[in-house]
Amino acid sequence: MPHLAIETVTLRYDGGAPVLTNLSLDIRSGEFVVVVGRSGCGKTSLLNLAAGFLKPASGSVSVDGRKVEGPGADRAVVFQNDALFPWLSTAENVSFAARLAGVAPAERGAEAERLLEIVGLAGLGDRPIWQLSGGQRQRVGLARALAANPAFLLMDEPLGALDAMTRESMQDLLLNAWDRSGAGTLLITHGVEEALYLATRIVVMAPAPGRVIRRLDVDFGRRRLAGESARSIKASPEFVAAREDLLDSIFEREAA
Amino acid sequence: MSLDLADATLAPSRTTERPDATPARERKTPVVAITAGVTIASLIAAWAISAHFRLLPALFLPSPVEVGRAFVMVARDGFVDATLWQHLGASLGRVFAALVGATLVAVPIGFAIGASRIGRGIFDPIIEFLRPIPPLAYLPLMIIWFGIGEPSKILIIAIAMLAPIVISTAAGVKSVDPDRVNAARSLGATRGQLLRHVVLPSTLPSILTGIRIALGAGWSTLVAAELVAASRGLGFMIQSAAQFLVTDVVLMGILVIAAVAFALEASLRWLERRLVPWAGRN
Incomplete structure (x- = not known):
C-alpha cells in the first residue's frame, strides 16, 4: 500500500528563517x-x-x-488557479499525462471522455479551456490529475x-x-x-x-x-x- | 508596447460562471471608430480646402485629386522605370526576407535570454547596444561590409527587427506560469517535453506580438534601406520623386507606405486571433 512519508523536515527559502520546522506527516x-x-x-x-x-x-x-x-x-497535483494549458482543448488537457507518455491519440480521446464523465463534464471535451467557468476548470484540473492514475x-x-x-x-x-x-x-x-x-x-x-x-x-x-x-x-x-x-x-x- | 497595454485593458475578462456571456463592449456604440472616421475626414477636408484655395504653392502641397492622379499614373505607367506594384513588391520582398531572417535569429536568442542567466549575460548587452541605433547610422557600415546589393538592404531592415522580437520572446519565456510548468512536471514531463509542450506554446503570443512590432519597425526603416543603389522599392520611389520635386508622388508614396503598414498590422492581429485565441484570456 503506497505510503508517502514526510519525516522531521525543516524548510527554509534561501537560507532565511525556517518556513517549516520539525514537521512529520504520513499519507x-x-x-x-x-x-x-x-x-x-x-x-x-x-x-x-x-x-x-x-x-x-x-x-x-x-x-x-x-x-x-x-x-x-x-503524485499528481491540483492547483488553486487550475494551471490548465489554454492552447489545448479540454479533452487534451485531461489526457496530458498520456500525451507525455506517448499514448496514441485515439486511446487518449477515449480516456479523456471517461474522466470528463467522472467529473461531470461529459461532452465538453472539444471546448477551449477559456470558454469554461471557474468551477468547470477546476473539474478539468482534477480530471487531468486523476488521468495520471x-x-x-x-x-x-x-x-x-x-x-x-x-x-x-x-x-x-x-x-x-x-x-x-x-x-x-x-x-x-x-x-x-x-x-x-x-x-x-x-x-x-x-x-x-x-x-x-x-x-x-x-x-x-x-x-x-x-x-x-x-x-x-x-x-x-x-x-x-x-x-x-x-x-x-x-x-x-x-x-x- | 503601449498599444498592447491598451488592448489588454479592453480584452474581455474571464467570467467565473457565465462561460458563454458575450463581452458588453460588443454591443456598445463604436465610439472610437466613429471619432477616428471623423478625424480622418476632417484632415482630408482641411487638406483639400487649403490645396483648392492654393494657400500653399502646388509644389509644397498638391491637392488630394492630384495625389490620386499620381497614384493612377504610377500604378499604370510607372515611375522611374517601374510600376507602383513593382516598387511595392520589391519593398515587401525585402521586408519579408528580413522578417524571416530576424525571426530565425531572434527567437532562439530570446529563449536564451529568458531561460538562462548566462544567455542573458551574453546577448543582453548586444541587443541593448543595437536597439537604440538609428538605421541611417549603420547604413554606411553595412554598405562597406556587404556592398550595395540586396543583402545590405535586407540586413538593415533585419537589424531593426531583431530587438523587438528578442525582447518580446524573452519576456514571454520569463512570464511562463510556474504553476503550468509544475503541473507538467508532476504529470511526468521531461525537460524537453516541458520546453515543447509548455514553454513554447506559452511563449507563442509574445513571439507573435514581437513579430508584429518588428514588422512595423522594419517597414519604417524602408526608406533608409533603399537610400543607396536601389532601382525599385517604395522608399527609392519617394527619394527619386523628391529629387525631381514631384511632390504628388512623394505624398502618394507616403500614403501607400502608411496603408501597407496598416494592412500588415491588421493581418498580424488577425493571425494572432487565429493562432493564439487564448492570449489575454487567462
Missing part, C-alpha cells in the same frame, strides 16, 4: 488528509515538498521508502477561488473522486467546514515557524459517502462542535 492510500491553518503557516510549502517542487533543508520526503527527488506522476493526489486550495454554491458541489465531487480512485489524498484549505466535511484526518498548522499543532480523525466524509445528506451532516451537533473545537485550535495561539 497512505485511502486516506484523505486535510491541512488547515491560517495564511502564512506554510500549508502550501508542505504540499510543494510532498509534490517534489521543493526540497527540505533537513529531514526527508519518501514514497514507500524511496526518497523523493522531484515531481512525478505518482496517481498513488497520491495533492490539492492546493482547489476550491479557494470558487463561489460558495459551486464549492459545495465540488466538495461532493472531490469525495467521490477520492473514494473511487483510492488515492492517498492531501488537501490544503483555509475552510474549516470543508476540512471537516472531506477529511479522514485533519492536521492543524500554526505559523512562524510552520508546524503541526494538532491532528484529529474525523468521519463526516464517510457518512456522506454512505448516503447521508450534506445538509444533515453539516447541521449535526457533532459537526458544529467539531467546527468550534477546530476554530479554537487555529486561533488560540493568537489569543494567548
